[in-house]
Amino acid sequence: MIELTNVNKSYNGKVKAVENLNLSISDGQIFGLLGPNGAGKTTTIKMITGILNCDSGAIKINGIDIKQNAIEAKKQFGFVPDSPDMFLRLKGLEYLNFISDIYGVNSEDRIKRIDEFSKRFELTNALGDKIQSYSHGMRQKIVLMGALIHEPNVWILDEPMTGLDPKASFELKEMMREHAVSGKTVLFSTHVLEVAEKICDKVAIINKGKVLFCGTLDEMREHFKVNESLENMFLEMTENE
Numbered sequence: 001m002i003e004l005t006n007v008n009k010s011y012n013g014k015v016k017a018v019e020n021l022n023l024s025i026s027d028g029q030i031f032g033l034l035g036p037n038g039a040g041k042t043t044t045i046k047m048i049t050g051i052l053n054c055d056s057g058a059i060k061i062n063g064i065d066i067k068q069n070a071i072e073a074k075k076q077f078g079f080v081p082d083s084p085d086m087f088l089r090l091k092g093l094e095y096l097n098f099i100s101d102i103y104g105v106n107s108e109d110r111i112k113r114i115d116e117f118s119k120r121f122e123l124t125n126a127l128g129d130k131i132q133s134y135s136h137g138m139r140q141k142i143v144l145m146g147a148l149i150h151e152p153n154v155w156i157l158d159e160p161m162t163g164l165d166p167k168a169s170f171e172l173k174e175m176m177r178e179h180a181v182s183g184k185t186v187l188f189s190t191h192v193l194e195v196a197e198k199i200c201d202k203v204a205i206i207n208k209g210k211v212l213f214c215g216t217l218d219e220m221r222e223h224f225k226v227n228e229s230l231e232n233m234f235l236e237m238t239e240n241e
Ligand SMILES: Nc1ncnc2c1ncn2[C@@H]1O[C@H](COP(=O)(O)OP(=O)(O)O)[C@@H](O)[C@H]1O
Pocket: 011, 012, 015, 016, 017, 035, 036, 037, 038, 039, 040, 041, 042, 043, 044
């Protein structure tokens, strides 16, 4: 469960990246944050994950305030940033062990999870290589594995399908669904509407830092009183701004 109340953020005191944002992301849902480039998706996710402080407002993850109780709040989630280019000098396995150490995952669990994830993502043979030598998609996969290795309750993924091959993208979508079905929370951002249309239980459409719509896809169709594609509704909303 993630709750944002009256959240504001501007850069350098001028560019208003997020304006009076209110969102409630419930357990058991795949929640899609949709919007064109520059809409404020990454800024929102960086505030939820405590990488950026909001200028005003409050953000809680499973009821824990990210500013006031940052470490406890951070234990609740696994986060995949939009760029997977990190810890390039570590080997894949070293990276996963490093993250496991930070989150206190015992050796039995980590061995089991690394084995399962690397099979699902077809990365087993690359675990002994440096991340530097990985393709963008492989880096994306190793960061995903690191984010999920402590079995976080809440998943927060910024544009997670970017660069994944069809098999990995399929596996990730399956995993997101399994996680939501088990009663936990999945928040992800995307500008790819086909992905959102297929897997989201609920979407928030944002543009220029403001929420234009928040609800299920059915509610969105109801709102437009037509059986339009998400693409048409999205274009209509963001162009009217
Ligand atoms: N570090 C930064 N400094 C100044 N402006 C920024 C910075 N990061 C993002 N912005 C601006 O904030 C707005 C929202 O950006 P962002 O959150 O990255 O959008 P999205 O992820 O939806 O593409 C854009 O106008 C962007 O140019």
